[in-house]
Amino acid sequence: MAEDYSAKNLSVLEGLDAVRKRPGMYIGTTDSQGLMHCLWEIIDNAVDEALAGACSHITVTLHDDGSIEVADNGRGIPVDVEPKTKLTGVEVVLTKLHAGAKFGNDSYNAAGGLHGVGSSVVNALSSRLDVEVDRNGKTYHMAFHQGHPGIYKDADPQRPSPDSPFKRTRKNKPTELEIIGKVSPRTTGTRVRYWADPEIFNDTAEFSYDLLIDRVRQTSFLVPGLKITVIDEHILETGDADVDDLLEIDAESAAEDAENIGNAEAATVDGAAGDGDSSDGADADAEGDFVPSTENAGNVAIADGTANVGSSEHAQPIGEFAASATPASATSLVVTQSGGHTHRRVEEFLHTGGVKDFVDYLSHGEPVCGIWHITGSATYNEETQAVDENGDLHAQKVTRDCGVDIALRWINSYDTTLRSFVNVVETPGGGMHVDGFLQSLTRQIRKAVEDNARKLKVNLKDASTRVERDDILAGLVAVVTVRIAEPQFQGQTKDVLGTAAVRGIVSRMTDKQFGEMIAGSKRGYKEQSARVLEKITSEMHARIQARKTKEVTRRKNALESASMPPKLSDCQPGNDDVAELFIVEGDSALGTAKAARNSSFQALLPIRGKILNVQKASLAQILANKECAAIIQVVGAGSGPNFDIEQARYNKIVMMTDADVDGAHIRTLLLTLFYRYMRPLIEFGHVYAAVPPLHRIALAGKHKGEYIYTYSDDELAGRLDELTRQHIDFNSDVQRYKGLGEMDADQLADTTMDPRTRMLRRIRMEDAAHASDVFELLMGDEVPPRKQFIIENADDFDRSRIDT
Template sequence: MPKQEYGADSLTVLEGLDAVRKRPGMYIGTTDSQGLMHCLWEIIDNAVDEALAGACDHITVTLHDDGSVEVADNGRGIPVDVEPKTKLTGVEVVLTKLHAGAKFGNASYNAAGGLHGVGSSVVNALSSRLDVEVDRDGKTHHMAFHQGHPGVYSDTDPEHPSPDAPFKRTRKNRPTELEIIGKVSPKTTGTRIRYWADPEIFNDTAEFSYEQLIDRVRQTSFLVPGLRITVIDENVPETGDDSVDEMMEVDAAQTPADDGTGLMDAADIVSAADTAVEDTVEAGEAEARPAAVSAAVETAKVDAARHTHARVEEFRHTGGVKDFVDFLSAGEAVSDIWRITGEDTYEEETQAVGEGGELHAQKVTRKCGVDIAMRWTNGYDTTMRSFVNVVETPGGGMHVDGFLMGLTKQIRKAVEDNARKLKVNLKDSNMRVERDDILAGLVAVVTVRIAEPQFQGQTKDVLGTAPVKPIVTRMTDKQFGEMITGSKRGYKEQSGRVLEKIVGEMHARIQARKTKEVTRRKNALESAAMPSKLSDCQPGNDDVAELFIVEGDSALGTAKAARNSGFQALLPIRGKILNVQKASLSQMLNNKECAAIIQVVGAGSGAGFDIEQSRYHKVIMMTDADVDGAHIRILLLTLFYRYMRPLIEHGYVYAAVPPLHRIALAGSHKGEFIYTYSDDELAGRLADLERRHISYNPDIQRYKGLGEMDADQLADTTMDPRTRMLRRIRMEDAAQASEIFSLLMGDDVPPRKAFIVDNADDFDRSKIDT
C-alpha cells in the first residue's frame, strides 16, 4: 500500500460557523430531539438573561405550524450599531461569531445563563433559515440568515416566510447593513428571533416536545419572579374557545384557592385491569383572580386571536423557589417550606479582555447569591432541582455538594443531640444517619446566581465553580442549623417531625439490610426465620410463587386446605392494619402486621426496596366481599404504595375476587352450581335461568366472608389459577396517585368529605362489591 503524503495541504481550516455544522454534537450534544430542544433553550436563555438584568418582563415562545420557532422578548434589543473591531453590526456579530457578546464583560450582565457566547450563533449555524427583528431607537431592524450566512430572502408571501425561498448571500468580508422595516415608539425595545431547524443537521426523529417546553417555561417563571412567559402552539387542531383558556400559573399567595396549575385534570390513579376503579376529581379555576392576572389573560387572548388554531398557556409567579417547592411537593408535608438565602463574595482569577482585545489574567471579586427552598414530605422519593442563573444543572455540581454537606452535618449533629428522645443508640456503629436517609421525602430547589459560572461542557449539566461550594455550605450550616435545632422561632415542632422521619428512614434501611439476608429461601434455616404465622410455599418455585394476604384466621383455615402448597403461600392479618398515610415511619415499622408483610415479601421498604429480591411475583389481597374487606384492601394498597411502590409499578399486586352468591341448580342439573360476583349479575343469571326453564334452589347462598366457603369452593372460585379471577392493581400516574392517597387516606378531613359528597352520584356500581 503506497504511503500517503502528509503536508500542510492536508490540513483543513473551517472558518466561522462551518465548524459548528461539521461537529454539531460538540455544541448541542446530539442531533436528535434532545439537540433540537437544546437550541430552543439557548434562545430562550438569552431572553431570560434580559429579564435577570431587569430589562425584560415578558417573553413569548411560538411554535409555528410551519415547523419554525419564534422567541420574542421586550428586553433592550440586540445592539444595532457597528462593533469597532469587526466593523459589523451588533446583530451580525452576535449571530455569526462564536464567543461574542456582552456576557464576557462585567457591565451588561451580572448573572446570566448563556455565558459561553455560542448560543445564538450555534442556533443560527444549525438553522436552514433564521430571521431576527430588533426594536430599538424607534425603529424595527431586520436581518436574515441561511445556515449561518447573512443575506436576503425573496419571499413570495412576506407574511409567510419560508426557508425554501430564493436566497442571495452577502459577499464575504462585506459589511451587512440591517434593513429598517418599520417604526416603533422610542420607548419600545425588544428582540424577535424566528428560526427553522436545518433538516440536513437534525435526524428524522427529531421533534419539538411541547411537554418539555412547558416544564422549562414553568420552572423559569418560578426562578425569575414576576417574569411573564407566554407559549403559543399553532400545531393544535382548532377546538373552539377552550384552546385559548388553558391559561395561567399564578403565585399561590395571589390566589390561595388555586392549586398552582389553574385546573386539576381527571385523576385515573390506581386501578385494576378489567374492572378497574377509576376516581375522577375535577376542580375549576379559582373564583377570583387579581386584576393583573386578568389583564395578562386578556393579553394572551388577543395574541391567540391571531392564531385561531393555537393553544396558549401563560406562566407568571412571584414567590420564587418557595412556590417552586410547593409545586413539586407530592404527598403530605412533614414540614413547612424552609428557606436559606444570602449573598457572599469570593475571589477568582479570570481572563479579562483589554482595550485592544488582548486577554490578560486578573483577580476579580465575585458575588454569589444563594436561594434554597426545601420541605420534607411523608414519601421516600427525592425531588431536587438545581439551577445556576436559571439554567438547570441536572448533574448538580458545587452548589448542590455544598448544600448536601451542610445539610448532612447539621442533621447528624441534631440526631446526636436528641439521641435519647429519638431512641438512637450512639454506641451502635450501624445507627448512623446516611445521606439517603436525609434525602428520603426531601423536596428542594437549590439556586445560585454568579457571574461567569464555570460549567462542565457546553450543555451546562454540572456547575464547576469551586468557590461556590464553601459559600453554600456556610449558609446551610448557619441557617439550616437554626431550623433543625428548633432554636429559630416556630421551627421546634417541625424539626422534631423531620428528625423523627429521618431516624425512621435510618431504621428502615437497617431493617431492609437485615431482611435481605433472609429474602431468598435457599434452605430450611432461612424459611424458619420468617414470621411463624406464614404458611410458606415449597422452595424452588420462585418465578411463580404467590403470596395470599388473608383476612382473619377463619379464612386462613379454609385457604390452607384450598391452596396449592407448591407455589401458594398464605399470610393472615388480623383485621385492619395501620393506616400508614397518617402514621410515621417508625410507627409503621413497629406495627406487627406491616413489619410482617415487609419481611415476608423480602425486598425491603422505602427507597431501599429492590423488586429483584421480591420472594413472590404475585401478592394477592384476599379479603371478604364487604365494606370492611374493601377498607382492608385500601389500607394494604396504602402500605404498598408508600413503602413498596415497585410492587404496584411492576404489576405484582392483585386483588382476589371471591363470589358473592352461589346458585344451586335443581332438576336435571342438580349438583351444579353457578357463582355470581355482584347483585346485578345475580339478577341477570336468575332471569336467564328462568328464560331457559332451568330450575334452581330459591334459597340462594350469600357469602358474608371467605370463611363461609369450604375448601373446594374457595379453590374453584378464588385460588385456582385455572378458574379464578384476579384484578391487577396498576398505577397510571405517580403524582396523581400520591394526591389521591393523600386525599383519601390522610389527616385532612374536609377535602375528603368534599370529595365524597361531590362524587356520591358518580360511580360505577360494577366496580364495587355489592
C-alpha cells in the same frame, strides 16, 4: 500510504460550518434532546435579559408551520457596528461563535448562556432564522439560511417560509440590517423565529410541549416577577376568551404609539454596508433585491367589530408578533366564530414567591415542616481571562459576587426531589453548589441528632445508629440556586457546575442559617425541627430494621423459614419465579385457603382485620405494627428507599379479601402500604387483587350438579333472566357469600386460587405523581378535601370496578 498524506488532505471549516458538521459537540444529540436544547438556548438568552433587570415579559410561540418564536421586551440585540469585525451586533451574535456580551464586562452579572455559542449554533442548525430588534425607536430585521445571512423573497410576508427564494449576502461583505418600521422610543426587545433544519435533526426528533411548559414554569419560579406566555397555534381552543386578558396592551402607551409611529421606508443602518459599497450595481443586487414589504402588519384583528387595539404600522416579516404597544405586551389573535371565540392555546406563568413557591409546587404529600429558606450573598476571588481594549485576552484577578437562594422542606415520603440551578439553568448533575449544600445539611443534622439523642432515643454508643445522607434525603424537597458571573460548567450542555469557590460559600451559608433552624434556636422553628429530626431518625431506624429484616427473611434453608411469622403457611422452596403470596382476611378464610391452595408455589399469610393506615402513621408506628411488620418481613425485600425488588420472595402478591365494603377497605390499606414502602411491587406489576364471587347459582334438572358464579348484583339478575329465557332450571335459593370462609375448598380453588380458572386484577400505576396525590387525598389526614371528592365523583364511578 503515509506519502499520500499531505496538507491537501486537511479540511478547514469556517464559521458555522463546523457546527453543522459536528452538531453533537454543541447540542449533545440530533434527536429530540438536541431539538429542545436549541429552544433552551434562545429562551435562556431572553431570560438573561430578565436577570439583568431589563426584561419583564417573554413570549414563546409555536407556529403552525413548525417554526418557533421567542420574543422578549429586553434591551434588544445591539444594532450598531462592532469595531473589530465591522459587522452589526445582530450579525456578530448570530454568526460568530464565542461572541456576545457575557465575557467579562458589566452587561450581565449573572447569565445562563455563557459560552457565546447559543444563538449562533441555533442559527447554524436552522433552515431559516429571522430576527427582529426594537431599539432607538426603530424595528430592525435580518434573515439567515443555515447560518448564512441574506434576503428571502416570501410570496406572503405574513407567512414566511424556509422554502422561499433566498439570496445570500456575498462573502466578506457587510450585511444590510433592514429598518422595517418604527416603534415608540421606549419600546425595546428581540424576536427570534427559527425553523429547525431537517437536514440536521433525525427523523425521530420530536418537539415536546410538556417539556417546554415544565421549563417555562420552573423559570417563572426562579425569576420572580417575570411573566412568560406560551402560545400554541397547533391546538385551537374554543370559549369566551377575554380579549383584554389576551392582549394586555396599555391604552396610554397605545395612544402614544399611534401618534409617534408612521409608515417607514426600508433603509439600512448607517455604516452597516461599509463606505457606501452597496451603491455598486452588483453588490446592491446581492444585498438589496428582496426587501420585505412595508405594509402594515402590526394590527391585531378581532372579528365581529370588537376592537382594533394597538395598531403598529411597520412591516412584519416574522408574523403576528409586531412590536407591542408596551414592552410587556404579547398579542394573541382572537377570531369570533359561531357566537363564541376560537383562539390559540395560551398558557401564562408568573410567580412572585421565587424558590419557596417552587418547593411548594414540587411537594406532593403531607408536609412535615414549613418551607425553610436560606438566602444571602458573598464574594470570592477568581483568576479569569479578560478582553482588553485591543481585543486581546490577558489574565486578571477579579472579585465575584455569589448569590445563594435555597428553599427546602420535608414531606411524609421517602422520595427525594432535589433541583439545582445556576443562573436559572438547571444542573441535573449537581455540582459545587449542591455538594456544599448537602455537606452542610448532613453535618448540621448529625449535630442536632447528637444534641437531642436522649429525646430521639438514639444510642450514640452504637456505631450503627449513625444518620446517613439517605436518611436525610428521604422526603426532602429542595431547590438550590446560585447566581454568579461566568460560571464554569462541565460541557456546553451545562449539567454540572464546576466553580469551586461556590461550594464553600453555600456550605458556610447553610451551616449558619440552616443550623439555627434545625437546632430550634430560630424563632418559630422549634416544633418544626423536632418533627424533622423525628422523621430522619425514624428513617434511620427503618433502614437499620430493613437491613436486619433482609438478613432474616431470605428463604434459603429451614432455619431461615423458622424465623418467619408463625401464621405464615409458606410454599415449597425452589419456585421463587412463580411463587405467590396470598394475604388472606381472617383465620376462617385461612383454613379454607390451606385446603384450596397448591402448596408447591402458593403461600398464605393471614391478617387480622384492617391494618394500620400507613399514610397517617410514622415509620416507628409502622414498624411497631405486627401486621405491617409481618408483611414487610415475609415479602423479604426491605422497605422504603432500601426496597430491592430482586430480593422479593414471591412473584405475585395477591390480596384475597371478602367481596364487601370491609374487604375493599382492607385492600385499600394494603395498597397504601405497598405504595408507600414497597412501591416497585406495584410499578413492576407484582400486586394483584383476587376477585371472589358474590353468588353461586345451583342449576337443576338435567344440569344438576353444575354451578354458575356471579360477581355483582347486576350480573346475578342478568344471569337469572338469561336462564329463565333459555328454560334452564335452577335452584331459586341462590347462595350469597358473605365471606371467603363460607366457601368450601373446591369452590375457593375454582373461583379464586387455581390459575386455570381464577380471575385476578393486576394493580397498575401509570402516573406516580398522580397516584401520590390520590393516596394523600383518600388516605391522608385532611377530611374536607376527601369529602368534597366523594361528593363530586359519587355519580361518575364505574360500579363494575368495585365489589358490592
